[in-house]
Amino acid sequence: MEARKDFFLKKQKRAGEKEHWNLIQKTNDDLLSPMFETGRSYYVVVAVLSLLVLAAAGAWTYQIKTGIGQSGLHPPIFWGVYIASFVFWVGVSHSGTFISGVLRISKAEWRRPITRIAELMTLFSIMVAALFIFVHLGRVWRFYYLIPYPNQRQIWPNFRSPLMWDAAAIFTYATSSLIYLYLPLIPDFALMRERVTGWRRPLYRVLALGWRGTQTEWRWLGMAMRIITILIVMVMISVHSIVGFDFAVSLVPGWHSTIIPPYFVVGAIHSGMATVVMGLYFVRKIYRLDGYIRLEHFDKMGKLMLLITLLWSYFYFVERQVVWYGKIPDEMTVLDSILYGPYAPQHWAMIAFNSVIPLIALSIPRFRRWPLGLMIVGILINIAMYIERILIIVPSLGHPRLPYAWGRYFPSWVELTILVGSFSFFLLLYVLAIKFVPMIAIWEEKEGILHGRYEER
Amino acid sequence: MDLKRRDFLKVLGATAAGSLLPGCAGETKKLIPYLLPDEEIVPGVANWYASVCRECEAGCGILVRVMEGRARKVEGNPTHPVNRGKLCARGQASLQGLYNPDRLQGPLQREGARGEGRFKPISWEDGMSRWVSELEKHPGGAVLISRPVPGTLARLFSTFIKEISGRLLFYHPSAERALAAANHRSFGIDLLPEYDLANTTYLLSFGAPFLSDWLSPVHYGFAYGRMRQGRPTVRGRFIQVEPRLSLTAASADRWVPIRPGTEGLLAVGIGQVILQEGRARLAKGDRGRFEKFYSAFSLDQIAAETEVPREGIIRLARGFSEAAAPLAIGGGSAAAQTNGTNTLMAINALNLLVGNLGAPGGIRFLQPVEGFHSAQAHPVSEQALLDLRGFFKKQKRSVLMLYQSNPLYALPSSTRFREVFEDAAFVVSFNSFMDESTALADLILPDHFFLESWGDFLNEGIVPTAGLAQPVVIPRYDTRPVGDLFLSVAKRIGGRMEERLPWIDFRTMLREQWKTFLARRERDKSFEAAWVERLQQGGWWGPEGRLVSVSRRALPDAVEPARFEGDPKEYPFYLSLFESMGLHGGEGANRPWLQELPDPMTSVVWGSWVEINPKTAREYGIQEREIVRVISPYGEIEASVIYFPGNRPDLISIPLGQGHTAYGRYAKGRGVNPLTLLAPMIDPLSGTLATGATRVRIERTGRRGRPVLVDQTGEGTRRHPEGKKGET
Amino acid sequence: MRKWAGTLLALWVIAVALIVGFFYSQGSADLRGQDRQPIAFSHQRHAGELQINCLFCHRGADISPAASIPPVYVCMMCHRSLKAQTPETQKLLTYWNNKEPIPWVRLQRLPEFVRFTHQMHLNAGFKCTDCHGQVAQMTSTPRAATFEMGWCIRCHQRNGASKDCFTCHY
């Protein structure tokens, strides 16, 4: 890397040099423009999303005031949409870390326009996921019983409960994700600090930590990033494994399976990748960032998705196959209800959306370079992954070991409102973030340009 | 704000003020009978008071747990020979009668037309005056329909009614009148026997629902437990013969789905086999008579009629006659036919054949408590009630009085019993709830609930006891004990009436009654000491009742086929109405605990349903839970279908107890009352309404019902989780 | 800085939660209730100067879970024969004559989900004053201790009593 090290130190006299620097300025302008150019449709979107979020907040308030009975839950199905959503959002949050983490570690060049979109996704979806823990609580006003702090009652939480592992993991992951999002944002904050006016300026001034772009700063940033990237990938794996433990360590037929933790991780990445592709598509489409989020990125993402789809299908096959072959009656009851019973339509839709369609579509190179198609596949995968969360939770709970207690479940309007609200909340956070942080890490992009430039020579 | 469970500060104060102030007039006097000195009523500590359960006609002994002046729990009285400390669901739920939000809280007078349902409160003084003046206006025309109240109250009622030359009818819908009539004819004794189930080794039951609502389910439930597992080496065998697999049949070793109305024939067939195989244990003199009777039947024909195969009959006969202690009982669906009495007599004849009268594990008639001066309180049949129609027509304007009875609900509309209400000049109800009959009353003078009042209960059948009931809580509302009302009216009427009923209140009368009784029973104790002891124990009962010897051993006059209303072609189904576990004949429908008590067989709560054999249902294309229309020549109802594998394919069964048009918030407008389907078919020998004698057809509605099942999916219950484990 | 802001926010949330939780755990007892007692009853006068035993009035304490408030008639045992009248005793007589209970305001209340029995504690040799303080020197009787779970637990620990949750919560 000797050559690269002295990039600036050589005399640069080649033709087109000027253009190159213009490109950097253009990059700044292009990538910052979403933050300053606000159309009317933006406000409409924000208003609509806010309304939906408010509706969900209202529904939640109503639920808190009257009781969790406003949901459609009942014995034996004590968990429903709320926990499914929790698992789903935790899953979505894995994309950011996985993609940016793994790509950073592998120093993949094409990560540059993707990381920020993915990392934001991580943070927001983990926030939404954490919210569902509270929505789900029967007595949310007693949530502090879950916090380990010295109290007059002298009772601590029970760390033997997988839910406490969850709490620890989610807290760690949320904190790490915030840090992981924030670190590469510092140089961008510095850039924005110089360009914004009004209330945003002092805010960025604080957030930029007085960044000056010195090589020492870059160095520390780089080192912290490298360490944290490795660590956060480790956290990520553990987080969804632990969410998987919630199910796997229980006695419930259909849950008690050793493959659940890794299967959850893969499923999480599956839905996360799909969400990232959707994010890429919309950011590119709406802010016309074709020059930055290019077809090659979609192609690469498509390949990655193909890999994950294969992986997910493999895990899925293994899980079902083992149950089917083993023929333990209680497990079979659950499996039958999924394969042929009342849950069959959802299940086969899930297989189609999650496995068959992506496998076929993503195998076609031309398809991978068709952003709209990729986005649609992403939507399908997300729908399927949500169904999958429901299918993990509901049929298993609905068929406990004593058949007298079997039950069916359909979510209530409160649950559905909160569910829609959660999607809206996620989108709203994202839409608001567009005005707050650049959707593509500008300095990384610029680094890429210079790097690419160098590589050309 | 809900009054929570430990809010005893207020109540304690009330107790203190109410019970401890001297010279407190009126209702508070009622607290003095507490057995404990008032100082011992400690908040937070329970006191127990013995009483008699009046939720059904069995009269179980109960202990009521009272804390802070409120009844908290009812439990069986362990020393009471009827229930031995056990108590059924209905007895437990009596508290919800006491604290029912829809209890009548004081005297009411009708406003507007009769049946409009508008009432206004009046004072007791006015209410009593109206009642007295109406009684005086219609001499000789007063009718009192009361639930059976064997004991001092029966004596009071009968004396009173006799003095005004009125009519007194004790009526209860599920009183098994046919059984009493059959026993009377078979054995010549006017008592219900004790069936010694506990010592039986082979129980052959023809439709008797003795585990759910027959005579005394707790008593027989207890005995059943002993019969099955109470003896170290012997396990009693139990066969149930009936068209629908009832709750009782569910516990049987074998269920024989017989054609409705042919139970008597089957009994005859079994008897014939026993005689033919020479296993009858008959007295010499009887043999000829019996052989003559049984030889008139052909076993093949019986097999064809009953749809029980010939070999099955022979097997039953052998099993029955070879057993060490066989017992045949009948009731329920077997008695609910127009030939019910004869059927039951044919069943009684089986017991005669194996000679189990007075034997362990057989039928025993026990002498009622002797020396207790009481009037007869035998329940009358439906026919006697229906006869009132003519009486009221003839008498024109007369007074109808109702005490704890609701004939308008209990009798099918086809019997036109409503005419009695229309023809009555004045209707007085002493009921505690606004039930269907009370809603048509002109004057409502609500009684205390039984947990608030004095009373006794003379158990003449089954196990002879004299239960003693005391008020366990302060009366909650402005109600008055019915005994006091009658006594005070007796005083107003004066003359001979006052002479015959001189007591100032019912408690005094009761005490006097018991004084005479105890004077003979417990000579060595002072009355006060004996009385307190009886109150604490909850009544009087001897160590073991004396056996009554049976002199008569009659055979049925004829075993005629049951008659059915409705053309079999047009109405292809038999109808079976059964009392649901919690609601029984409908009395329990205003108790939310009982409404929410899952029906043991279908797990339905809070509503009515129609049971159809799944095969039949599929033939008709009826989905489970679909609403179906059941049509008889007399009416139609709609309810959701539950697939019921324990039904004969030609049988439709519907639970009783729902479909109230009044009776409080929990009962009113819920489910359907299948009695509206019934034809006015009567068993002529006993006068009992034959509830199984109407044929019906079904029509699909295509609408899907929402019956509430605790077993939510209904699917899972087709397989047993234990597989082989649950059985041996 | 942002990090601090987050920490501060978290601290604030926790602080609010703690404060709310603290007051929540206090149950519904109104500590200022003594100002609203229907009769200005003085423990100091009765238990202190007159040396009346606690159990004379609170007669449930050693035989029942509840110590109980004396019925009016217990008050009247003495006050019937007392000639001296004050406005406060006059109130008592009014209640007595109207056959009304006295609506005392409850000060020593545990939450509904706590099953506390006076009987067990008195039988174990504790004195009323151990928990209720020197009532004999108080005109009104606020809580002498917090009556919070930690307070119970510490005492149970000290005395080797059960720390099992199902001892008090069922």
Added chain:
Amino acid sequence: MADTKSAKRIIFGLFEPQTPLRPILDRLQEMKFSEESIEISSATPILAQPVGVGWKRFRLVHVTIIAGAIGIFFGVLLAGGTALLYPIRTGGKPIVSPSIVGIISYEMMMLFAIVTTFITAVVKVLRSHRVAAEYDPRIDEGFVGISVLSDRGDPRGGPVQDLFQEAGAVEVEVQ
């Protein structure tokens, strides 16, 4: 934040992107400016080896490891210690079980490691600001800044400014 009242001053030269920096740096070194007193500001990291101040042989990963170890300790305390404080039996599980302590410790290790690494890096970043001049917006456009830290009375101040001018600085500033 460079304090104008302090005894130090920063001479800052802003250069066009194409400007070769090596000669300037060589000259500065000839002028006996230590590595710690020279800092280069840029929009992206450009040097594999920084020239600025504070780049000692400090390995951030050590901090991470120590913090992780503390996190493990904390996790053990949390999952094991608190359970021992008020032992309650649940479902046949031991009061303290290794796998569970392991899970909690793992998460705590990660949490501590990541947070501490982050805080350390931030502190280091903040501390490095002694040398560099205030941020110039033009750096974002690709311009490169060179800051030189020296005493206020340092005679080399003038020559440095001259050097910057010679090398084609767009702007030279003294802070």
Added chain:
Amino acid sequence: MVEYRDQNAPPGGPYRWGMVIDLDRCTGCEACVVACHAENNIRISGEEEASKGRAVNWIRIERYWEGEYPNAQVKFMPVLCQHCGSAPCEPVCPVYASYHTPDGLNAQVYNRCVGVRYCGNNCPYTVRYFNWFEPHWDEPLNEQLNPDVTVRSVGVMEKCTFCVQRIRGAQQTAQKEGRRVKDGEVTPACVQSCPTEALVFGDRNDPNSRVSRLSKDDRGFGLLEELGTEPSITYLKRIK
């Protein structure tokens, strides 16, 4: 690892409360169900809630059909909390609301419960019930409520306690007299009411108690005991 030891065991070692249910005696009469409702302040759900499957029966009579007409059979099985020795519901509770008492009860501490409902999922017997709303009694039905039992608030899980209020009462009496609770001295409401005496309650650690003797019966089995839950309830098979 570190095992829990009870400091307050009665003379002769701790109790382990248990029950025997003789399926050959059980007739499905449901007296136990109402007795339990009356004793334990179990809410009345009402038709609407019951239709959502939220009716509460701490003890319920499960009914299983076998065979088709005319060989249809019905079996009843009372199912209540099995008070497992190794209860799946306990470790999953994040706040120790569900835990194991030293005398073998599977406890649910209502005031500690935050309502995550994990225990309800993990109970293989589905005998845990949740308070979806604040329970309500139409006045004056609430006057019946048992003062010895907490009225559960909204958002908490509840379940059979073996009528712990009665057990504790008997234990206190026994403790005062310095002895163990005698066999038959304490019975839960369901056992007390059962007309056929199908339910028997007692101390499994006492080899002479009725429960101990009956549970050694050849007909005995534990419901779903293959899951390793070590249930405290022994069922005796129905003889057919």
